[in-house]
Amino acid sequence: MWMFVIAIVILLCYLVYVDIRKPKDYPKGPRWYPIIGNYTQVSKELEKQGYHHKVWMEFANEYGNMIGLKMGTMLLVVVNGVDLVREVLTRDEFSGRPDGFFFRLRTFGKQIGLVFSEGSFWEKQRKFTVFHLRDLGLGRQKMEALIQEETHDLMEVLKQESAKGPVEIKNAFDISVLNTLWAMTAGKRYNLNDERLNYLARLVHDSFTKVDPSGGLLNQMPLLRFLAPNLCGYNLVSTLVNKITHFISESINEHVDTFDADSPRDLIDMFIKKMHSKSETFTEEQLISLCMDLFMAGSETTSNTLSFAVLYLAEYTDVQRKMQSELNDVLGSRTPTLRDKINLPYTNAVLCEIQRMSNVAPVGVPHKTTCNVTLADCVIPKGTIMLANLFSVHMDEKFWGDPHNFRPERFLNAEGQLEIPDKHFMPFGVGKRRCMGELLAKANYFLVITTLLQNFHIEKNPDDPELNLSGRDGFTLSPASTKLILSARYL
Numbered sequence: 001m002w003m004f005v006i007a008i009v010i011l012l013c014y015l016v017y018v019d020i021r022k023p024k025d026y027p028k029g030p031r032w033y034p035i036i037g038n039y040t041q042v043s044k045e046l047e048k049q050g051y052h053h054k055v056w057m058e059f060a061n062e063y064g065n066m067i068g069l070k071m072g073t074m075l076l077v078v079v080n081g082v083d084l085v086r087e088v089l090t091r092d093e094f095s096g097r098p099d100g101f102f103f104r105l106r107t108f109g110k111q112i113g114l115v116f117s118e119g120s121f122w123e124k125q126r127k128f129t130v131f132h133l134r135d136l137g138l139g140r141q142k143m144e145a146l147i148q149e150e151t152h153d154l155m156e157v158l159k160q161e162s163a164k165g166p167v168e169i170k171n172a173f174d175i176s177v178l179n180t181l182w183a184m185t186a187g188k189r190y191n192l193n194d195e196r197l198n199y200l201a202r203l204v205h206d207s208f209t210k211v212d213p214s215g216g217l218l219n220q221m222p223l224l225r226f227l228a229p230n231l232c233g234y235n236l237v238s239t240l241v242n243k244i245t246h247f248i249s250e251s252i253n254e255h256v257d258t259f260d261a262d263s264p265r266d267l268i269d270m271f272i273k274k275m276h277s278k279s280e281t282f283t284e285e286q287l288i289s290l291c292m293d294l295f296m297a298g299s300e301t302t303s304n305t306l307s308f309a310v311l312y313l314a315e316y317t318d319v320q321r322k323m324q325s326e327l328n329d330v331l332g333s334r335t336p337t338l339r340d341k342i343n344l345p346y347t348n349a350v351l352c353e354i355q356r357m358s359n360v361a362p363v364g365v366p367h368k369t370t371c372n373v374t375l376a377d378c379v380i381p382k383g384t385i386m387l388a389n390l391f392s393v394h395m396d397e398k399f400w401g402d403p404h405n406f407r408p409e410r411f412l413n414a415e416g417q418l419e420i421p422d423k424h425f426m427p428f429g430v431g432k433r434r435c436m437g438e439l440l441a442k443a444n445y446f447l448v449i450t451t452l453l454q455n456f457h458i459e460k461n462p463d464d465p466e467l468n469l470s471g472r473d474g475f476t477l478s479p480a481s482t483k484l485i486l487s488a489r490y491l
């Protein structure tokens with residue numbers, strides 16, 4: 001009996017030793033505990049800092065710009081600073097995406113879709129989507145006309161809302177942003193007050209604030225969905241996935257019923273045409289997953305960027321007035337177009353500065369090593385999740401000097417022309433997994449904010465003068481609920 005007990009104790013000691021032993025030449029980081037790894041240290045620091053990206057900055061002060069962690073059973077390496085961040089985002093060996101129960105929950109139990117697929121499957125899907133979205137007008141005049149139309153309607157709604165009192169900014173842009181994306185994807189637009197779409201947009205916002213981008217405990221212990229479905233995020237994600245899948249499937253069914261191979265109308269039609277060619281990767285499940293990825297990745301980020309922009313302009317009214325004066329000089333009261341961008345350097349500098357400071361996607365989307373990789377004298381095992389802290393690049397004191405000050409002029413040269421330091425400014429990421437919707441997002445951002453400033457002065461609500469410019473933590477940073485006064489301008 002004693003021998004048995006001793007054998008069990010030795011076995012347990014061995015398992016604990018294996019569990020807490022770090023791989024050879026793994027990056028420096030806090031000590032690992034059995035089973036939980038670094039969960040407690042990260043949670044404790046998160047309580048202090050309030051934001052995950054700030055936790056990584058704090059750890060970097062202690063362990064250097066590359067931090068080696070283990071979250072439960074999962075190896076996680078976080079890199080800070082421009083050089084390491086660029087290296088991780090541009091080297092092929094880091095171009096994988098995390099996989100597992102949590103990620104597959106959205107995509108029929110398979111590693112499909114666009115954002116979290118990898119390898120040749122992902123390459124084919126990305127190439128197809130980029131090619132056909134361009135065909136449908138992405139980055140061209142057709143896209144511009146769509147955004148202008150949406151923006152015009154949005155201004156009418158804001159005029160009505162603002163006449164009633166201060167306007168809620170947090171979700172103000174959700175539907176108009178989704179409409180431009182959905183026009184290209186599914187050939188459809190929705191009324192800006194559409195209840196179902198507003199509900200879906202709220203669910204997306206909720207899931208982005210509550211869900212751990214690297215999968216969290218649910219990814220490692222799928223059984224948690226039975227034990228603590230609310231706590232581990234399972235209920236929220238499955239409600240979101242069911243509702244969006246239903247919404248997208250309805251659209252796809254309508255397309256199938258009215259499909260004409262000779263005149264595809266939008267991305268869904270183009271995909272259905274490809275499905276008819278019996279290509280293995282072009283399945284109905286993939287079509288739903290692709291649409292879901294575009295819906296989520298495209299709406300949340302752009303809408304949050306626009307809401308943050310309005311908050312910053314309310315906080316810095318002198319900057320707002322300067323932008324309005326440039327817009328008066330260059331455009332007068334005519335509708336802004338993308339060709340005007342070049343003649344509005346100050347306006348563009350402000351838009352860049354807002355993106356630099358608001359950091360809507362502070363660590364982008366997690367990557368994964370596809371083999372054992374050597375990075376700056378460290379060895380990172382195959383399958384390690386990689387987080388590239390874009391926030392650390394945008395807040396780098398050595399480069400920006402005063403990163404915590406809101407100073408749009410840093411994006412202007414001595415002649416007052418726009419000069420973007422591309423190496424240090426990467427809100428859309430870099431490398432072959434960089435954001436796919438950059439052109440659409442930038443066009444929306446420019447056209448909506450310039451039109452808004454032509455139509456309104458934005459001011460703080462005297463009843464609630466403290467603005468929270470840091471937003472709420474999550475997969476993306478999102479503005480907290482804030483009401484502002486929009487007073488109509490008459491040009």
Ligand code: HEM
Nearest residue numbers: 115297298301302305361364365428429434435436437441
């Ligand atoms: C201001 C708005 C936006 C910001 C700040 C933003 C930022 C980002 C970032 C940082 C990444 C991660 C890059 C990486 O993994 O290294 C990303 C990926 C992605 N974004 Fe965006 N994004 C925005 C708008 C959009 C829009 C409008 C779309 C829709 C067309 C979109 C679709 C995607 C997709 C599909 C990916 C995954 C790309 C891949 O894995 O190959 N994004 N975005």
